[in-house]
Each structure stands twice: as C-alpha cells, then as structure tokens.
Amino acid sequence: MLARGGIALGRFELIEYLGSGAFAEVVLAKDKAHGGRLVALKVLRSEALRNVTAFHRFRDEARILQRLSHPSIVEVYELLDYDGFPVIVMEYVQGASLKMLCRSSALTFPARAVLMSARSVAFALDAAFHAVEEGSDQPMCIIHRDVKPSNIMFSINGEAKLLDFGIAKGEFEDRKATSMYGVAGSAGFEAPERRGSLDDSHRTDVYALGVTLFVLLTTKSLMLPADDDRHEVEKRAALNNLDVGHEASNVLLRTLLDSMLHVQPFQRPTMKEVADDLTLVLDVYRPSSKDEQHAVAEARKFLEVRIPRTLLGTTDGEHLRFLEREDANEPPSPLTVSAARAELMAFLATEGWENRIHHLHRILDASPHFDVMPFVGLLRRCRPPRWKFWVKKTRTTEVAAALNLLYGYVTPEVRSAARTLRSHPDQRISSAARYLLEVD
Numbered sequence: 001m002l003a004r005g006g007i008a009l010g011r012f013e014l015i016e017y018l019g020s021g022a023f024a025e026v027v028l029a030k031d032k033a034h035g036g037r038l039v040a041l042k043v044l045r046s047e048a049l050r051n052v053t054a055f056h057r058f059r060d061e062a063r064i065l066q067r068l069s070h071p072s073i074v075e076v077y078e079l080l081d082y083d084g085f086p087v088i089v090m091e092y093v094q095g096a097s098l099k100m101l102c103r104s105s106a107l108t109f110p111a112r113a114v115l116m117s118a119r120s121v122a123f124a125l126d127a128a129f130h131a132v133e134e135g136s137d138q139p140m141c142i143i144h145r146d147v148k149p150s151n152i153m154f155s156i157n158g159e160a161k162l163l164d165f166g167i168a169k170g171e172f173e174d175r176k177a178t179s180m181y182g183v184a185g186s187a188g189f190e191a192p193e194r195r196g197s198l199d200d201s202h203r204t205d206v207y208a209l210g211v212t213l214f215v216l217l218t219t220k221s222l223m224l225p226a227d228d229d230r231h232e233v234e235k236r237a238a239l240n241n242l243d244v245g246h247e248a249s250n251v252l253l254r255t256l257l258d259s260m261l262h263v264q265p266f267q268r269p270t271m272k273e274v275a276d277d278l279t280l281v282l283d284v285y286r287p288s289s290k291d292e293q294h295a296v297a298e299a300r301k302f303l304e305v306r307i308p309r310t311l312l313g314t315t316d317g318e319h320l321r322f323l324e325r326e327d328a329n330e331p332p333s334p335l336t337v338s339a340a341r342a343e344l345m346a347f348l349a350t351e352g353w354e355n356r357i358h359h360l361h362r363i364l365d366a367s368p369h370f371d372v373m374p375f376v377g378l379l380r381r382c383r384p385p386r387w388k389f390w391v392k393k394t395r396t397t398e399v400a401a402a403l404n405l406l407y408g409y410v411t412p413e414v415r416s417a418a419r420t421l422r423s424h425p426d427q428r429i430s431s432a433a434r435y436l437l438e439v440d
Helices: 046-050 052-067 098-102 111-130 202-218 228-239 247-260 271-284 289-306 337-348 357-366 373-380 396-405 412-419 427-438
Strands: 012-020 024-031 037-044 076-082 085-091 095-097 152-155 160-162
Touching (some): 037 046, 046 052, 046 357, 098 111, 098 152, 202 247, 337 373
16 A cells, blocks of 8 residues: 555555454564564454453463563564554464364375474473563463464474464463453363363363374364263273374373373373473384475475465455554553543543443553542442432443453452442343452
C-alpha cells in the first residue's frame, strides 16, 4: 500500500497471509525498521477485543515469550499497539507444523526428525519452567498447557520451534490473565488430572509431549480414559503398536512413553529426564544414512512447495492493511493517581465500555496502579437494594467483565462484592465470582 507521491507509510510491508486461529490472525511481513527482515505479525481479531480474557491472554503470551530465550521457542521481538489493536512482532519460522508433515501423503517424515524435534521441545519446556525473570531469583514456572503436533514447527533448516503460548500458565510480573488459569487444553492431549478439575503442573506438559510423540510416530490418535486402571491397560496396549523400525529403539521408546503417559503425575519423569532419555534413544537409533538423507531431502522439497501459502491481495488479510498504512501508537503518557481515577471513572460510565477493553487498557497502562474501587462499585450496583430506586443497575456484561479484570487484584473489598454474586442466576457471573473467591 502506497501513500500519495509513492511514499510507503507504516513500518511493515505485508507479504503473505499465514493463517488464523480462534482469537488471532498471522501475516508475514517485512520489517522496514530492521533492515527488511521477515517477521510474523500476530494480530488479535477485532471480535476478540470484546473478550477480557482473550485480550489478557494475547498480551500475556507476548510477555511470556519476551522473557524466554531458547533456540527451540519462537522469539517475540515486540508487543505493539495500533489504536487499541495489540500486535505481536515475532520471529518468522519458514516451515510447516509436525502435524502437517507427519500426516502428508507427499512424504514419509523420518522418525529420527520426530525424535530430535521432541527432544528440542523437551529442552525448551524445561528451560521455560525454570527460567528466572530479570531482577528476580524465583523461577517463572511457565507451563505451556497446549503441547501438540500443530504447535511444533519444523523449519526448512531442520529446526523445531515450539509455538503458541496462548494458554500458558506462569508466575511473572505484569501477568494479567489469571482468569484463564482453569482453561482447557486440546482434546486428546490433556493429562487425566486436567479433565474436569483442570489441575495442572509441569508434568501435564510431559504427558502432552508423550501423546504428541506417539501420534507423530504412529499417525494414530491416543485418547486414554481417566480411570486409573483402564488408562494403564489401554496405554500399554497402544504402545505395543509403536514401531520405528529398530527393536532396541522400540524398547527404549515404549519404556519412556510408558512413564511419560503415566496416569499419576508424580510418576512421570521431569522434562529434563525426558530430553536425556530421548538423547539415549537417538544414540541407539541408527537408520540407514542413505534413507535418512532421502527422507530429509523429501521433507525440504515438501516445505518449499508448501511455502508461500496465501498471497495478500485476496480477501484473506486485506483488513490487516492498516499495518502498512499506520505506525504503532506511542506508549500512553503516565497519569497522576487522581487523573487516572477520573479517566477510568469516565470510561466506565460510557455505554458498552466492556466491548472496548483495548481502550480501557490504554488507561490502565498509563495508571500508576490498578484501582479496584471503580470496578467494585460496578459489582455492588449489580444488586442494589430495592429502596435505592435511583441507582442505575449494572448490566450483566459489565459485571462479568469487571470480575475478569479483578482476578489479579483480590482485595477484601473485591471479596466482599464477589460473595454477593456467587449465586447469581447468570452462569458467567456466578462461576466468575466463585473462581475469584478461590484465588489466594
């Protein structure tokens, strides 16, 4: 997109539309501010801007990845703001997901490449869990919670990259999306302890990586029952089908997956132990060098054919052209305590503020601290006494949004207001209030 006079505006030049998910879209672009390097721009969908938890989760994903540095984790360069639209600028990985590669009829993806990719991901997940934030001596305990073949990219250079920390859990400064701590992962890859109760630990990622390995090596799904006895029986029956063409490797792999997929989390190995055991499997596994080279060459040929995918200029991605025309907003100017409170109160008094969460965060980002009282006021007005007929009752959508915004800021005032809402007839409000009361 060119401005009048042929001078391009904006920092990015869009090239390809790479795809979309439930809440975001991804486009390939040249970053003119950094010598025209290729980057992937992840943009939150406009409809997701009305979803408090989706908005928080999107920004938290950027914050998590900015704090991590590992060759097998996709790198995030910046989190930008285009008039309220958050945009993540990240490393572009030219390649395809392991799901696509292992289920393609165009090639037989080498088992060794699967094992090497899984080992890389195991090292990456171990590093993420033990990573220490700058200025702190405490690990961030980051758990991915959505490890699966479609979230592991295999690059044209033969490297594995773990993607999509969109529902990751961690302890770090500025984390906002505490309301999604109970979010479900992908069916078929969740550990038994997460089904229903949604309990999780770093061992849930071990289980998911175990399922991922099985699925990639066998091209069969693996949905094991949560019942302890049935889980173990069906698991071992499934593992009998695992065959990578080398008996010694089969024995080691079945033993490793048997432990990774144990129904009890404490019986599973650590991610570091998984990585070390995969190194042992790779040392034992010795496929034909000629066959291996042919398989890798076929994989690269497949990747070259698959990329690029969708050129811009079609209906896909045209609505993202604002990234070419505009530049990101400067960070909001800091506000004083009184000015921040006044601006927040004015914003919350506008009709439909809960559908403009991105504008709300421009105010909150400029505020010296998070002021819970305006949101507590909204909660208290949800059920005003009958004799206070002059009080404007808070809409249910406003109450649900306020509860989500308060998850990270539970004060005595917040708890008191939430207690009155835990039996509210609207399930969004009652469940949010109950969860908020469980926050430590």
